[in-house]
Amino acid sequence: MTEYAPPVVGSNDASTTSRALAKSGQIGRLLYENGKLSADDVDRVARLQEERGLRFGEAAVALRLVTPDDVRMALAEQFSYPVAPLSNTDLDRSLTAALRPQSPRAEALRGLRSELMLRYFDRPEKRILPLVSIDGADEGGKLVANLAIVFSQLGARTLLVDCNLRQPSLHGLFGLPNRHGLSDILASRANFRPQLCSPLESLWLLNAGTPAPNPQELLANKRYRTLTAKLAEQFDVVLVNTPSLGTSLDAQLVANRAGAALIVAKEHVTSMRRLDVASRRLQEVGVELLGVTLSQ
Numbered sequence: 001m002t003e004y005a006p007p008v009v010g011s012n013d014a015s016t017t018s019r020a021l022a023k024s025g026q027i028g029r030l031l032y033e034n035g036k037l038s039a040d041d042v043d044r045v046a047r048l049q050e051e052r053g054l055r056f057g058e059a060a061v062a063l064r065l066v067t068p069d070d071v072r073m074a075l076a077e078q079f080s081y082p083v084a085p086l087s088n089t090d091l092d093r094s095l096t097a098a099l100r101p102q103s104p105r106a107e108a109l110r111g112l113r114s115e116l117m118l119r120y121f122d123r124p125e126k127r128i129l130p131l132v133s134i135d136g137a138d139e140g141g142k143l144v145a146n147l148a149i150v151f152s153q154l155g156a157r158t159l160l161v162d163c164n165l166r167q168p169s170l171h172g173l174f175g176l177p178n179r180h181g182l183s184d185i186l187a188s189r190a191n192f193r194p195q196l197c198s199p200l201e202s203l204w205l206l207n208a209g210t211p212a213p214n215p216q217e218l219l220a221n222k223r224y225r226t227l228t229a230k231l232a233e234q235f236d237v238v239l240v241n242t243p244s245l246g247t248s249l250d251a252q253l254v255a256n257r258a259g260a261a262l263i264v265a266k267e268h269v270t271s272m273r274r275l276d277v278a279s280r281r282l283q284e285v286g287v288e289l290l291g292v293t294l295s296q
Contacts, residue, residue, distance in 0.1 A: 090175030097149035127232035130240040152203035165215035168208030181209025
């Protein structure tokens, strides 16, 4: 039987790699440690970097040793900023905040996050915020999922709750199963076990769970109030997805329990009249309206 021994790296090779890594900075070291570059690759990139005055990542891409996505992921790791590679097939392409964090849409989401932090989440008693759609629950679900991602990128323990028990969708956006979830907890058929939305280390999902014939009764039950009180203790931010306001009273119930809501209007679809009617309906049941945001 033939035996294979690993190659022995001499002291000169080791010192050469150490010098190259020292020149490459944190990005080069991360690409090396993550297996994207070999020791010889690091040395080649460092030489080109010095010759052309490039950043290490730029030089590595110029040599076609790594992809721009590899460099983007290394940068995210360097700054402890959780994002997902574009090659991640588990995540829906609409999750811009995770897949394309430098896009204009992701920047707009960060602006909305800042507004909510200043106007709502700065109050210790405020942890839970439903987003109530007027037209198009699917678009509202995508927006609340992206907003949850940008909150988690701050390092805040963020929980995304799918209260659309009629047509749940959030689990599909993250490539997660719709196993026992909210409906099962409210029916006393399961315990609270949120799913981690990997690779976003600070984001969890409480999926809708088993389709139930009585979603309105489940959400009106005192078990829902008890559950949300516990969630407010365990998480920094809890964002709640609801069915469209016009399809049932579910969204009003959820907003009333939280005491506040952010309305989601669909661009070029939602009329001012429908927006006015929706606002009055929520205010009449004691909901503090934080404003209106547009989904595309």
